[in-house]
Amino acid sequence: MKQRLALLGSTGSIGCQTLDIVRRRPEEFEVTTLTAGSRWEALVAQAREFQPDSVVIADERYYERVREALASEPIKVYAGSEALSQVVTGGEVDTVVNALVGYAGMLPSLSAVKASKRLALANKESLVVAGEHIMREAAERNVPILPIDSEHSAIFQCLAGEVSAPRRVIVTASGGPFLRTPAEELKNVTVEQALAHPNWSMGAKITIDSSTLVNKGFEVIEAKWLFGLKPEQIDVLVHPQSIIHSMVEFEDGAIKAQLGTPDMHLPIQYALRFPERGELGEERLDFSKCANLTFEAPDLVRFPLLQTAYDCLRKGGNSCCVMNGSNEVAVAAFLRGEIKYIDIQSVIMGTLEKAQFVANPTIDDYAASNEESRRIAREIAQRLRK
Ligand code: NAD
Numbered sequence: 001m002k003q004r005l006a007l008l009g010s011t012g013s014i015g016c017q018t019l020d021i022v023r024r025r026p027e028e029f030e031v032t033t034l035t036a037g038s039r040w041e042a043l044v045a046q047a048r049e050f051q052p053d054s055v056v057i058a059d060e061r062y063y064e065r066v067r068e069a070l071a072s073e074p075i076k077v078y079a080g081s082e083a084l085s086q087v088v089t090g091g092e093v094d095t096v097v098n099a100l101v102g103y104a105g106m107l108p109s110l111s112a113v114k115a116s117k118r119l120a121l122a123n124k125e126s127l128v129v130a131g132e133h134i135m136r137e138a139a140e141r142n143v144p145i146l147p148i149d150s151e152h153s154a155i156f157q158c159l160a161g162e163v164s165a166p167r168r169v170i171v172t173a174s175g176g177p178f179l180r181t182p183a184e185e186l187k188n189v190t191v192e193q194a195l196a197h198p199n200w201s202m203g204a205k206i207t208i209d210s211s212t213l214v215n216k217g218f219e220v221i222e223a224k225w226l227f228g229l230k231p232e233q234i235d236v237l238v239h240p241q242s243i244i245h246s247m248v249e250f251e252d253g254a255i256k257a258q259l260g261t262p263d264m265h266l267p268i269q270y271a272l273r274f275p276e277r278g279e280l281g282e283e284r285l286d287f288s289k290c291a292n293l294t295f296e297a298p299d300l301v302r303f304p305l306l307q308t309a310y311d312c313l314r315k316g317g318n319s320c321c322v323m324n325g326s327n328e329v330a331v332a333a334f335l336r337g338e339i340k341y342i343d344i345q346s347v348i349m350g351t352l353e354k355a356q357f358v359a360n361p362t363i364d365d366y367a368a369s370n371e372e373s374r375r376i377a378r379e380i381a382q383r384l385r386k
């Protein structure tokens with residue numbers, strides 16, 4: 001039997017790479033649902049190629065266009081964000097691949113887990129916002145959550161076959177495009193500079209998050225929930241070559257690492273085919289070409305938002321949700337050229353000061369907190385406008 005995938009965010013970077021794997025292994029995988037935010041033409045092209053049962057265009061303005069374009073195909077067309085949470089629950093779905101970006105991925109993740117679907121998770125924001133709920137719902141139903149994020153896939157691969165709990169994990173970070181940029185110059189970096197990641201080609205939001213180290217902070221939060229760790233068990237280590245994707249240290253001092261070229265096809269395929277590996281046909285790691293693997297501590301003075309993520313994780317409640325919501329607004333405003341790069345920090349810090357703290361949030365509280373954080377963040381960004 002083929003593994004039937006509901007692929008959320010199919011037109012994005014992870015989504016397209018997931019479809020590469022499906023294309024290469026048609027005897028193993030079939031796609032039952034494809035979804036896009038607003039890139040309706042790309043969605044239509046994918047639907048014609050992969051013939052899913054249904055597609056969802058989240059931005060309802062494009063519903064008619066998608067429906068007309070697919071009128072002659074036996075494909076159901078839905079629109080709106082609620083449809084994302086519904087399509088993942090269908091009886092024809094085995095695995096939900098969540099490659100959405102941002103808060104929009106959280107409810108679909110929860111919905112998938114509650115419907116007892118295997119969840120191959122790229123959308124780290126799901127766990128940043130509601131990690132406790134999603135992990136609890138998954139544990140109650142014995143539903144596997146398979147990480148796609150390369151660091152978490154590395155940790156997951158290092159833990160495979162181990163019966164002992166890890167002592168700590170070491171999440172590696174490339175350091176992003178501004179690893180060596182002096183603090184003074186960081187104030188005025190341009191959108192183009194921030195989008196030029198040295199090692200990975202990814203969607204715009206995560207690329208900016210990588211440059212501010214918010215992405216690494218979110219990965220610390222993601223690691224806590226995925227692997228049941230305390231914040232002090234999660235270290236971040238800058239490793240500019242992005243060859244070691246992360247490491248795990250055990251009680252006896254042994255450290256396991258997973259290495260490879262920076263290519264997301266590997267963690268995606270590992271999540272889909274776990275516990276089996278398979279030929280991937282990508283470039284292989286040549287040690288003679290990577291003689292220097294270097295390591296350094298992250299600079300929390302130039303990149304304070306990594307510390308902010310740890311602080312939010314320790315504070316708990318809705319803090320990480322507030323950080324996430326304000327970050328999404330700040331990054332979008334920066335990408336539109338409305339605020340300066342350095343203002344991303346001010347928007348997040350300012351929102352964290354003002355947003356209401358909720359110690360034991362329900363899912364509805366997260367939704368309200370996300371709305372409130374975005375409103376506060378927009379107000380701050382408006383005041384900072386260039
Ligand atoms: P992307 O921007 O390239 O793609 C996002 C996808 O989600 C697109 O299909 C888009 O149409 C859809 N989308 C965006 N906003 C939406 C909304 N509001 N409602 C419904 N659909 C929406 O992003 P990406 O780089 O593929 O990243 C996806 C997720 O994977 C993120 O959480 C990111 O942090 C994580 N991730 C990405 C990479 C990478 O290499 N790209 C690596 C590790 C983790």
Ligand code: MG
Nearest residue numbers: 149150151219
């Ligand atoms: Mg990552």
